[in-house]
Amino acid sequence: MAALGAYVWRQPYLLLGLTILFWSGNSIIGRAVRDDIPPLTLAALRWIGATAILLPFAVGPGRRDWPVLRDHWQIILVLGLSGVAAFNTLLYLGLGRTTASNALLIQASTPPFILLIAWMLEGQRTSVARLVGTALSMAGVMIVVTQGQVETLLHLRLNVGDIFVLIASVLWAVYTVLLPRRPDLHPLSFLCATFVVGVAVVTPLAAWELSHGARIVWTPMAIGAAFYVALFPSVIAYVFYTRGVSLVGGAVAGQFINAMPLVGALLAVLALGEPLAAYHLVGMATILLGIIWFTRTQ
Template identity: 30%
Template sequence: MRPPMSTLATARNSSALVLSALAAIFWGTNFEATRLVLIDLPPWTAAALRFAVAAVAALMWLALTRGLDLAVLRRNAPAFVVLGLIGITCFNAALFLGMETSSPVTAALIMGTSPLTTNLLEALINRRRPAGMALLGMAISLIGVALTVGAFSGARFASGDLLIAAGSLGWALYSIGCRRQVSGAAPLETAVWTMTFGAVALVVIALAVETPAAALAGVSAVTWIAGLHMALIGSVLAIVFWQIGISMRGPAATSVLFNLVPVSALVVSALFGRVPSWSQILGVAVAVFGVWLASRGEGGSPARNPGRRANG
């Protein structure tokens, strides 16, 4: 006897919920993994390693599931190249260079506000006034970030924090560009192709400014594990799980789970022995509340942005 359709729908929704939550958690672990990789590797090589592996794995996944639609690639090739340079190359350059002086929790929190930043920036591009709730949510989120870095107790933003914030702005432009410049491509196809072109650029730059072969020859097992984790789990698997969540639960319901990214980074950081201070815990809570509040005010529109996410 087949189970009722309502039971099947509930089971599918529950599975999608779990997968979406896992995707956000995986993205949150990337920041601690980045810190570990940077112990042995210079930033450009670390970024190139992550996305060279991720791009190959993502292309294989796309080929086995949807197939490589070359017509989509030809039609959107210029957009894929430009967006890959902005959303993968430039963003990850800012992240890996910024993480040399920033902390995993702060970096994750800054990036956790990127869906909200995207919606506010898109409102300005479209010459419409952002919703009042979105502006309030952004203000609250910025207070949370300031609490996390200790700005209210006299500490200053590190240069890495500002670099990651610039990368977050670049990611917002990437997210907007994916919606406005790409035509007839599924979100997963957009993510894979932009990841591929961005990875090629990262490899070329790493070869030009660093010595990747020599650096990789002397890395520890921990660095390899952290690098592969970022590439396979924190990039490819997270993207696939997030796309499943969006397809089964819808973007609005899925986007709320993006708030787990900074929470995951906070927990992982604590597991690695860096117990967060009360200001960090409070800052994460305040920032997450701000993003949630803004997403409610925008009717769930931030959901559209993480669906394009190719790194995090």
């Protein structure tokens, strides 16, 4: 088992693929329980639960890393605000106010935002070949989201939920670009510190939401959703994503986000019994071609 874990830890594309699987499930769960758990409360439950799960494993490394955490609190705060607190809160708010098609299409803007912000903050330039790879992946996203019907794009309408998702996508791009700047810490120390930032920011917002009439309906689905969002898209996915970025860089890791609409559609096929259509297969091939093209070029 240890040998298998060590092998997986050295495979960035496997780690990033699992990350996208868990995050795609997060979007489906967030949309499914929007009437049972208010969005700010779901965000708070996610990070309180994730911190509770991670804390026992992070106490030892955190004690050893405390001087580094204290000296680099600014970057920890920025990463915690952008990639934990604000991103997920805005995503849940958006999922309650927009269609799945709009949300998936807008999240496809994240890889180009990563390239743009990396250029603005780090002076990183990208090649024409990599731009072609990005364009191919986004074209595959368009095929999946529009179900292969170009005229669907003409009927998309933006609303406040779309704006929330767009801002969340920009913030995730910022988080991805800044992630390599994190101090030299044990991964669990780093993630626990950023999760604590998320808890500190989101919990008062959830308390405000509940004090203004929002209520949780504790159905079995809601309980399962709270457990899922705390463990899989939070603790496990953030560990995997951080490791993936450290191995292949933020630009390559960001390309995998374009697979989320496809993975979400396939999860809907498996979990909800929705049919698998030809456009799914065409979109899958185009997205994968774009990701492979991007990762194989400089």
